[in-house]
Amino acid sequence: MLTFDSETTRILDAAYQGSDITRRRQVSFDALAPRPGERILDLGCGPGLLTQELARAVSSQGEVIGLDPSADMRKTAENRCQTEDHVRILDGTAEAIPLGDGQVDKAVSVQVFEYLGDLDGPLAELHRVIRPGGRVVISDVHWDTLVWRSDDPVRMDRMIAAWDDHLANRVVPEALPERLSKAGFRDIRSIPVTFSDILPRPDGIARMMIILMTAYARQNALLPEVDIDEWQAEQEALARTGRFFFSMTHFVTVADRR
Numbered sequence: 001m002l003t004f005d006s007e008t009t010r011i012l013d014a015a016y017q018g019s020d021i022t023r024r025r026q027v028s029f030d031a032l033a034p035r036p037g038e039r040i041l042d043l044g045c046g047p048g049l050l051t052q053e054l055a056r057a058v059s060s061q062g063e064v065i066g067l068d069p070s071a072d073m074r075k076t077a078e079n080r081c082q083t084e085d086h087v088r089i090l091d092g093t094a095e096a097i098p099l100g101d102g103q104v105d106k107a108v109s110v111q112v113f114e115y116l117g118d119l120d121g122p123l124a125e126l127h128r129v130i131r132p133g134g135r136v137v138i139s140d141v142h143w144d145t146l147v148w149r150s151d152d153p154v155r156m157d158r159m160i161a162a163w164d165d166h167l168a169n170r171v172v173p174e175a176l177p178e179r180l181s182k183a184g185f186r187d188i189r190s191i192p193v194t195f196s197d198i199l200p201r202p203d204g205i206a207r208m209m210i211i212l213m214t215a216y217a218r219q220n221a222l223l224p225e226v227d228i229d230e231w232q233a234e235q236e237a238l239a240r241t242g243r244f245f246f247s248m249t250h251f252v253t254v255a256d257r258r
């Protein structure tokens with residue numbers, strides 16, 4: 001579990017609306033191709049940025065349902081979407097979606113499946129709630145694509161292993177095509193979105209990762225404090241001396257329901 005102080009929350013909010021995460025949201029949005037009048041489920045809607053963008057696209061003739069088990073996230077999403085009457089924010093999980101069969105035209109889930117222990121149950125739920133011919137978009141990082149420069153690769157590996165501790169599945173994009181097909185989806189395609197930085201930009205994903213990994217390792221005492229401090233200091237030093245390098249690929253998986 002990762003908890004945030006107000007300064008970390010402010011930095012994260014900037015990152016979520018920053019260039020990298022906006023690009024990831026845009027590719028997911030384009031893959032979903034929302035149309036006026038559609039009913040769309042945003043599964044694990046978090047702070048509701050995509051929920052709001054989808055609400056604008058479906059217009060008041062349609063509806064967007066944001067679903068999230070976190071009360072804090074739902075509150076943020078509700079506040080963000082309060083001017084949109086055709087948005088409903090519901091409490092629930094991917095394992096038991098509180099909707100009837102075939103009730104939505106499309107569903108999207110951005111960086112949620114990597115927190116799920118089992119993929120098949122949530123995919124069966126998505127297949128159940130999406131109408132025949134509807135679409136699903138699932139976006140997650142393949143964590144094996146992470147390339148990150150360090151002069152201390154052993155300490156870097158330990159920081160990454162500490163971060164992995166908070167994930168249930170670090171290779172969701174490679175598992176999804178087969179699992180989606182078995183769940184009854186067809187026309188499956190995978191769109192890569194690579195984030196690559198030679199500077200930890202204030203609104204970029206690399207800087208967000210440094211903040212989150214440091215906080216997670218510290219809060220859960222996964223490495224000695226001194227190692228965490230030195231890892232963070234090394235990344236800052238690499239950036240100051242023009243030697244910083246970070247790259248990671250997120251995949252937007254798209255499929256249509258049979």
Ligand SMILES: C[S@@+](CC[C@H](N)C(=O)[O-])C[C@H]1O[C@@H](n2cnc3c(N)ncnc32)[C@H](O)[C@@H]1O
Nearest residue numbers: 044045046068069070073093094110111112115
């Ligand atoms: C990294 S955030 C992504 C939020 C949002 N989709 C976005 O891209 O901004 C992951 C979200 O998944 C939610 N989540 C965690 N476990 C879940 C589950 N079993 N079912 C649905 N959502 C879940 C969390 O509460 C959190 O809001």
